[in-house]
Amino acid sequence: xxxxxxxxxxxxxxxxxxxxxxxxLAFVEQCGIARGATVVTRARDTATVxxxxxxxxxxxxxxxxPLLAVWITPAGLVTRDAYETLLGELIDRLETAAPVxxxxxxxxxxxxxxxxxxxDGELLRRIRATVGQSVPIVAVLDLHANISPLxxxxxxxxxxxHTYPHVDQRARGRQAGLALARLLDRTIHPTPVLVKxxxxxxxxxxxxxxxxxxxxxxxxxxxxxxxxxxxxxxxxGFPPADVPEAGLSVLVTTDDDPALAAKVAEELAALxxxxxxxxxxxxxxxxxxxxxxxxxxxxxxxxxxxxxxxxTGGPGDSVELLRxxxxxxxxxxxxxxxxxxxxxxxxxxxxxxxTVEVELGGKTDDLHGPPLPVRGTxxxxxxxxxxxxxxxxxxxxxxLGRTVVLRVEGIDVxxxxxxxxxxxxxxxxxxxxxxxxxxxxxxxxxxxFRAAFEPIAERVVLVEGPGITGSDxxxxxxxxxxxxxxPLDVA
Ligand SMILES: [Zn+2]
Numbered sequence: 001x002x003x004x005x006x007x008x009x010x011x012x013x014x015x016x017x018x019x020x021x022x023x024x025l026a027f028v029e030q031c032g033i034a035r036g037a038t039v040v041t042r043a044r045d046t047a048t049v050x051x052x053x054x055x056x057x058x059x060x061x062x063x064x065x066p067l068l069a070v071w072i073t074p075a076g077l078v079t080r081d082a083y084e085t086l087l088g089e090l091i092d093r094l095e096t097a098a099p100v101x102x103x104x105x106x107x108x109x110x111x112x113x114x115x116x117x118x119x120d121g122e123l124l125r126r127i128r129a130t131v132g133q134s135v136p137i138v139a140v141l142d143l144h145a146n147i148s149p150l151x152x153x154x155x156x157x158x159x160x161x162h163t164y165p166h167v168d169q170r171a172r173g174r175q176a177g178l179a180l181a182r183l184l185d186r187t188i189h190p191t192p193v194l195v196k197x198x199x200x201x202x203x204x205x206x207x208x209x210x211x212x213x214x215x216x217x218x219x220x221x222x223x224x225x226x227x228x229x230x231x232x233x234x235x236x237g238f239p240p241a242d243v244p245e246a247g248l249s250v251l252v253t254t255d256d257d258p259a260l261a262a263k264v265a266e267e268l269a270a271l272x273x274x275x276x277x278x279x280x281x282x283x284x285x286x287x288x289x290x291x292x293x294x295x296x297x298x299x300x301x302x303x304x305x306x307x308x309x310x311x312t313g314g315p316g317d318s319v320e321l322l323r324x325x326x327x328x329x330x331x332x333x334x335x336x337x338x339x340x341x342x343x344x345x346x347x348x349x350x351x352x353x354x355t356v357e358v359e360l361g362g363k364t365d366d367l368h369g370p371p372l373p374v375r376g377t378x379x380x381x382x383x384x385x386x387x388x389x390x391x392x393x394x395x396x397x398x399x400l401g402r403t404v405v406l407r408v409e410g411i412d413v414x415x416x417x418x419x420x421x422x423x424x425x426x427x428x429x430x431x432x433x434x435x436x437x438x439x440x441x442x443x444x445x446x447x448x449f450r451a452a453f454e455p456i457a458e459r460v461v462l463v464e465g466p467g468i469t470g471s472d473x474x475x476x477x478x479x480x481x482x483x484x485x486x487p488l489d490v491a
Contacts, residue, residue: 004184006062007097008039008053009090010069010106011123014144016313017112017242018468018476019076020365028082030418031072032399036093039066046395049106049140052173060181065100067093073420074313078113087123094130102180103127103137106173109145109160110238110246117243117480121150128154136183138176142166144203144238147194147249156183157190157253160233162217163208165392165423165451179230190230192253193261195269198485199237199248201279202471204306204462206236207447212278219271223264228257234268239473239481240313246481248272276486283462283471286324292461293328299439302449302457307467308368309421309446315339315364316419319372320465321442322360322411326374331410334433335442336422337400338415339364347378347404347415354378356406360415368467376406376413379432384416386430392423392451405431411442423448425456 013023021027034042043050050069057064068090072078094100105127111119120141127137136156141147143161151158159176162168182188206213213236220232233251250272252265283306284292292301303325308318316339325333338361350356355377362371384400401417412433414422422428422443428435435441436456443449446469454460464470473488484490 003061003063004101005065006057006102006104006180007065007067007094007100008050008104009067010050010071011086011090012106012108013072013078013111014074014108014142014238014311014313015077015110015112016074016240016468017077018240019313019315021075021315023072023075023078023082025082025085027075028070028072028086031070034069036066039069040064043069047167047170047390047393048396049169049173052170053104053177055170056174056177065097067097074311076313078111078119080113080115083113083116083119087126091126091130094127100131100135102135102184103131104176104180105137105139107139107141109141109147109151109235110241112241112243118148118150118245121148121154124151124154136180138180138183140172140176141233141235143236145235145249146237146241146243146245146247147235147251148245149194152192152194152251157231158192158233158251159231160235160251164206164213165448167391167451188230189256190253191256191258191261192251193258193265195250195265196245197248197269197273198482198490199272199276200239200246200473200481200485200488201236201248201276202239202473203236203446204471205279205282207450212275215275216268216272219268228254228260229264230255232264232268234272240468240476242478242480244480244482247485280487283464286463289324289461289463290328292459293330293440296439297458299458300435300441300456301439302441302443302453302460304443304445304449304460304462305465306446306462307464307470308444309469310419310444311421311448312446312469314419314444314467314469315368316444317361317364318368318465318467319361320369322413323372325411325440325442326409330440332438333411333440333442334428334435334438335411336414336427337444338413339417339419340415341417343415344402344404344417347406348381348402350378352378352381369465374408376408378404379407379412380405382431384418386426388424389426389452390424392448403431405433421445421448424452
């Protein structure tokens with residue numbers, strides 16, 4: 001029997017429409033585009049969706065046709081040029097590879113461009129137009145996807161992550177590969193139903209190890225054991241994409257049983273609505289954080305500013321957390337990270353051991369607080385590259401650009417050229433800092449940091465300085481989300 005030829009690709013971006021940084025081609029290139037065979041060599045043996053596709057291809061003897069893969073760091077709108085160029089190349093490669101028997105895609109589901117609000121839906125539409133109706137397309141989406149009817153219509157099957165922090169990406173990639181095999185055998189006929197309750201939850205309490213998301217996922221997984229249910233996806237959504245489809249989605253796909261899909265989707269959407277208040281709060285005031293610092297026993301206290309989270313589209317250059325730690329005179333402490341290419345440049349010129357006086361951070365916009373004048377000693381200079389230990393994104397190489405460890409009054413601050421969310425202990429260990437030896441670890445994040453940092457933390461406290469990625473959606477000047485929507489308009 002001929003081995004099925006399966007095209008695989010990744011084009012993933014979570015777009016914060018309020019972020020100033022536009023995603024142009026240079027930005028995408030910096031994130032690292034893999035092409036052809038490199039897609040496979042780079043992704044295999046990592047905790048990623050692509051690795052799951054590769055696993056199943058090996059197990060079921062698919063011939064892989066790797067097209068293109070890039071995971072673009074969350075930021076502002078993708079430029080028309082970047083989107084059309086990348087998608088154009090992906091389609092060209094797909095046409096050159098024709099015929100293929102199936103397509104496996106790793107997408108985010110919250111990508112917005114200058115010219116297209118539902119950029120994932122449009123991507124799926126163009127791939128469908130290229131391969132035709134008879135070639136199955138299965139796509140894996142992020143838990144923060146804003147799932148649209150167009151996405152559902154253009155794919156044979158959409159599968160969302162079950163976890164936040166996203167530690168099941170490889171498992172979902174495997175699930176997608178196995179489902180594609182059943183589609184090729186024509187042993188399933190997917191009938192999806194998408195229900196979107198009018199909910200716009202933020203993500204600081206969307207982690208799946210606690211209610212309300214844990215409760216929802218438990219129900220979803222119970223339904224997935226039903227013989228006619230192919231997949232149940234509950235995506236929490238990504239509010240700052242500011243598109244009509246932003247918000248929570250329940251997508252239930254059954255095997256040729258639309259009535260069952262509708263029943264399960266309506267039931268889970270109603271449950272999500274009933275549990276909505278559990279998505280609120282979870283953020284301490286700065287006074288409460290100061291109180292927590294006074295009560296540290298062994299440490300480390302992990303203190304996280306959620307309002308400048310790079311992976312929610314924050315610029316990464318807020319210094320509010322550092323300002324607070326200096327005021328509280330905490331030491332030893334370590335902070336990841338402050339993006340400030342100018343200061344990095346100055347430190348590389350000054351050299352290790354030098355003392356510099358700089359205006360740190362607060363330069364990208366006027367939404368994340370002013371710069372902070374600091375006097376610090378340069379402890380270390382690096383290329384900012386390290387490999388994640390995991391569990392999330394284990395084996396994935398991170399590139400922070402040139403990076404400086406600047407010690408300011410006993411606090412080791414990672415100053416970087418690029419903004420990425422610090423989700424792995426190796427962000428510190430690769431820079432000669434042992435996280436378990438700190439009294440306080442300062443991070444910028446929302447939920448992903450928990451996978452690696454919660455096990456070593458005495459306690460985790462979330463705070464929010466000024467910024468566009470926090471819990472208070474009233475800070476954001478929404479233009480395109482559907483109204484009325486909870487919690488903005490409805491209690
Ligand atoms: Zn996500």
